[in-house]
Amino acid sequence: MADFDLMRRLAQPAESKIVLLVMDGLGGLPIEPGGPTELEAAHTPNLDRLAAEGCCGLSQPIAPGVSPGSGPAHLALFGYDPLVYDIGRGVLEALGVGFDLRPDDLAARGNFCTVDEQGRITDRRAGRIPTEVCARLTARLQAGTALDGYEVFVQPVKEYRYLFVLRGAGLSSALSETDPLVVGKPSLPVQPLDDSPEAARTAELVNEWLRQARALLADERPANSLNLRGFAKDPGLPKFPDVFKLRAGAIAVYPMYRGVAKLVGMDVLDAGTTLEEEIAALHRHWAEYDFFFVHYKYTDSRGEDGDFAAKVREIEKVDALLPAIRELKPDVLIVTGDHSTPALLKAHSWHPVPVILWSPTALPDRVTSFGERACMAGALGTFPAAELLPLALGHAGRLTRYGA
Amino acid sequence: MADFDLMRRLAQPAESKIVLLVMDGLGGLPIEPGGPTELEAAHTPNLDRLAAEGCCGLSQPIAPGVSPGSGPAHLALFGYDPLVYDIGRGVLEALGVGFDLRPDDLAARGNFCTVDEQGRITDRRAGRIPTEVCARLTARLQAGTALDGYEVFVQPVKEYRYLFVLRGAGLSSALSETDPLVVGKPSLPVQPLDDSPEAARTAELVNEWLRQARALLADERPANSLNLRGFAKDPGLPKFPDVFKLRAGAIAVYPMYRGVAKLVGMDVLDAGTTLEEEIAALHRHWAEYDFFFVHYKYTDSRGEDGDFAAKVREIEKVDALLPAIRELKPDVLIVTGDHSTPALLKAHSWHPVPVILWSPTALPDRVTSFGERACMAGALGTFPAAELLPLALGHAGRLTRYGA
Numbered sequence: 001m002a003d004f005d006l007m008r009r010l011a012q013p014a015e016s017k018i019v020l021l022v023m024d025g026l027g028g029l030p031i032e033p034g035g036p037t038e039l040e041a042a043h044t045p046n047l048d049r050l051a052a053e054g055c056c057g058l059s060q061p062i063a064p065g066v067s068p069g070s071g072p073a074h075l076a077l078f079g080y081d082p083l084v085y086d087i088g089r090g091v092l093e094a095l096g097v098g099f100d101l102r103p104d105d106l107a108a109r110g111n112f113c114t115v116d117e118q119g120r121i122t123d124r125r126a127g128r129i130p131t132e133v134c135a136r137l138t139a140r141l142q143a144g145t146a147l148d149g150y151e152v153f154v155q156p157v158k159e160y161r162y163l164f165v166l167r168g169a170g171l172s173s174a175l176s177e178t179d180p181l182v183v184g185k186p187s188l189p190v191q192p193l194d195d196s197p198e199a200a201r202t203a204e205l206v207n208e209w210l211r212q213a214r215a216l217l218a219d220e221r222p223a224n225s226l227n228l229r230g231f232a233k234d235p236g237l238p239k240f241p242d243v244f245k246l247r248a249g250a251i252a253v254y255p256m257y258r259g260v261a262k263l264v265g266m267d268v269l270d271a272g273t274t275l276e277e278e279i280a281a282l283h284r285h286w287a288e289y290d291f292f293f294v295h296y297k298y299t300d301s302r303g304e305d306g307d308f309a310a311k312v313r314e315i316e317k318v319d320a321l322l323p324a325i326r327e328l329k330p331d332v333l334i335v336t337g338d339h340s341t342p343a344l345l346k347a348h349s350w351h352p353v354p355v356i357l358w359s360p361t362a363l364p365d366r367v368t369s370f371g372e373r374a375c376m377a378g379a380l381g382t383f384p385a386a387e388l389l390p391l392a393l394g395h396a397g398r399l400t401r402y403g404a
Numbered sequence: 405m406a407d408f409d410l411m412r413r414l415a416q417p418a419e420s421k422i423v424l425l426v427m428d429g430l431g432g433l434p435i436e437p438g439g440p441t442e443l444e445a446a447h448t449p450n451l452d453r454l455a456a457e458g459c460c461g462l463s464q465p466i467a468p469g470v471s472p473g474s475g476p477a478h479l480a481l482f483g484y485d486p487l488v489y490d491i492g493r494g495v496l497e498a499l500g501v502g503f504d505l506r507p508d509d510l511a512a513r514g515n516f517c518t519v520d521e522q523g524r525i526t527d528r529r530a531g532r533i534p535t536e537v538c539a540r541l542t543a544r545l546q547a548g549t550a551l552d553g554y555e556v557f558v559q560p561v562k563e564y565r566y567l568f569v570l571r572g573a574g575l576s577s578a579l580s581e582t583d584p585l586v587v588g589k590p591s592l593p594v595q596p597l598d599d600s601p602e603a604a605r606t607a608e609l610v611n612e613w614l615r616q617a618r619a620l621l622a623d624e625r626p627a628n629s630l631n632l633r634g635f636a637k638d639p640g641l642p643k644f645p646d647v648f649k650l651r652a653g654a655i656a657v658y659p660m661y662r663g664v665a666k667l668v669g670m671d672v673l674d675a676g677t678t679l680e681e682e683i684a685a686l687h688r689h690w691a692e693y694d695f696f697f698v699h700y701k702y703t704d705s706r707g708e709d710g711d712f713a714a715k716v717r718e719i720e721k722v723d724a725l726l727p728a729i730r731e732l733k734p735d736v737l738i739v740t741g742d743h744s745t746p747a748l749l750k751a752h753s754w755h756p757v758p759v760i761l762w763s764p765t766a767l768p769d770r771v772t773s774f775g776e777r778a779c780m781a782g783a784l785g786t787f788p789a790a791e792l793l794p795l796a797l798g799h800a801g802r803l804t805r806y807g808a
Binding site: 029030033034037058062063064065066067068069070071072073082083086087089092093096109344345348349350351372373376377381382 | 457770782783784791792794795797799803808
């Protein structure tokens with residue numbers, strides 16, 4: 001919060017343009033001891049030149065040792081301390097499927113599960129049913145459940161995961177979860193977590209919906225029951241135009257990233273589906289915004305697959321298109337990732353993420369190639385990711401002097 | 405505190421093993437300009453290999469320029485911000501002599517002193533009486549003082565220093581000290597520092613004990629009086645198993661380190677007296693714990709002696725036994741010190757301390773030998789010591805993802 005006091009005090013409009021290019025899950029590890037990381041292995045002449053001309057470092061999204069989810073990792077890149085601004089699980093689930101969440105909506109993550117005849121959970125993930133089955137079940141729930149005076153939305157996410165949203169006035173997210181987190185026990189009732197009448201009323205509503213939903217699912221196998229977790233509402237984050245005095249446009253293909261950008265007050269632009277189309281959108285909207293968030297998903301996807309070579313190729317694709325961004329002559333160009341996704345681990349990891357901050361006012365350090373180990377020796381050192389945006393504002397001439 | 409909220413939220417049990425090997429007072433300085441430090445001078449092929457395979461840096465125990473005591477320096481290595489979690493002087497004194505402090509005990513550090521006929525202090529350290537004299541005096545006080553309804557313990561520490569512990573219900577540590585800190589003035593009475601009846605009652609008790617003790621010592625020379633400082637109780641620190649979900653075993657020979665480990669909820673294991681015996685204890689207990697703190701004292705002792713060559717030899721002894729630790733195949737192995745004790749200074753110092761963090765998931769940096777200047781170029785940079793434990797948990801697969 002203190003940081004935003006500073007930003008609100010110092011940020012000023014200017015003519016400059018900032019581009020934040022995020023290669024999702026960029027950071028990596030050697031796939032075999034002594035080898036290069038994905039980024040070190042990739043042939044990236046354009047990124048190497050940018051690294052040589054700019055200054056480099058490693059950004060830490062959340063805290064030492066902590067692997068970030070996509071939501072908090074992007075909040076950090078947008079300048080928000082992810083430990084202060086906590087987006088609830090239900091809201092992230094809604095963003096992930098592109099649900100158009102309204103400020104009063106209550107969202108939760110749902111899991112289908114299997115229960116025995118006594119109602120005790122025997123499989124918390126219902127045998128990881130295929131997404132198509134999830135879609136059929138959520139359609140059945142959408143059609144067959146109702147709460148008087150409220151709207152209910154039930155949407156498939158992936159496999160056994162679904163999204164539950166309740167829309168209406170006076171809903172509270174101060175609710176306990178229903179998943180007992182172990183098998184052999186029945187689901188728990190939703191309980192209000194504070195003394196407000198809103199929490200009590202919302203708990204009643206959700207318990208009634210659970211009753212209807214479980215009755216509907218009783219004849220299904222293996223997904224004959226369900227749970228709800230992570231009740232949450234739009235956290236009402238401070239907005240980019242207010243805090244940073246930036247007109248901000250988001251160019252991202254996947255719903256999660258479009259959703260987080262919307263939560264911080266960016267305009268979400270028509271991005272198409274490929275990187276070429278995303279860069280075309282950047283050109284098309286260049287005059288309209290001060291700040292552009294450009295997101296590329298597939299570096300993360302190939303890391304999650306454990307496919308080192310494919311992740312290398314995705315990095316090289318981005319490198320090949322970098323000149324199409326540079327020709328727009330941004331005043332500040334940042335290239336980084338939101339977190340690491342080493343193919344070795346097939347998952348998001350806690351390792352800090354390579355960063356290039358390029359600007360005519362950046363003092364070039366001695367880094368001449370873009371890679372994890374090269375960036376260790378960079379001018380930016382290892383730093384909290386949330387510091388990157390204020391630094392960009394400085395280089396963009398968008399922060400007034402502090403004191404006389 | 406925020407960090408422990410995060411750790412409590414993310415820490416999860418796992419099968420992995422973490423070893424934290426602490427060479428007390430490891431960091432050093434050149435004994436002559438242009439020369440190597442103790443660690444740089446030492447022949448350490450095993451540590452150098454570990455440094456090459458892992459990532460390195462320098463840890464700062466407390467704050468820039470601040471020389472740590474052993475207690476706070478270890479708290480930091482255990483993941484506790486030493487500026488938040490303050491162990492009182494009396495408690496540290498009790499830990500240092502291996503006193504089995506109970507949660508309700510009130511402990512204080514005592515100093516013998518010399519007073520003139522008017523009761524004015526002429527020597528605050530009673531001519532630094534030998535420890536044997538201290539032991540005779542404390543035995544006399546133990547036998548000759550008593551407080552109705554309470555137990556009193558008086559134990560020698562070193563030279564003019566002794567430990568005072570009062571045991572009973574309802575004691576407060578909110579008490580002023582008796583040492584006027586200058587000669588030529590009389591000792592001060594103990595005053596309650598808050599308005600509680602406990603503080604008032606405890607002040608009365610301690611003043612009565614001081615009256616009895618001074619009467620007993622009146623015929624002694626030079627230690628004919630005494631003072632009490634640093635009244636403190638067990639700070640009730642959050643415990644390792646609760647915060648980090650770690651079953652933790654401490655292997656340390658000296659009471660201070662065993663005591664601090666106990667305060668954070670580690671099991672204190674039978675460590676023997678030599679490093680070989682400590683490592684044997686590590687092997688013996690390997691299956692029982694997730695986290696092992698292994699402490700080696702003599703690097704610090706030789707630094708305090710000002711004996712550069714002897715400190716080098718102690719470091720080489722540890723190096724020679726490193727393979728006996730590595731053969732256990734820990735998932736994370738950290739080698740560091742709690743603080744620096746340069747032989748040049750013959751004292752604890754504020755200099756940051758070399759660190760190796762080795763793990764199969766650590767990205768090796770360009771450091772290939774273990775030393776202060778090599779570590780300056782390491783991936784970890786210079787970082788707060790309290791960040792080391794969360795980082796180890798990440799590498800050990802013991803932290804769940806933050807957010808989705």
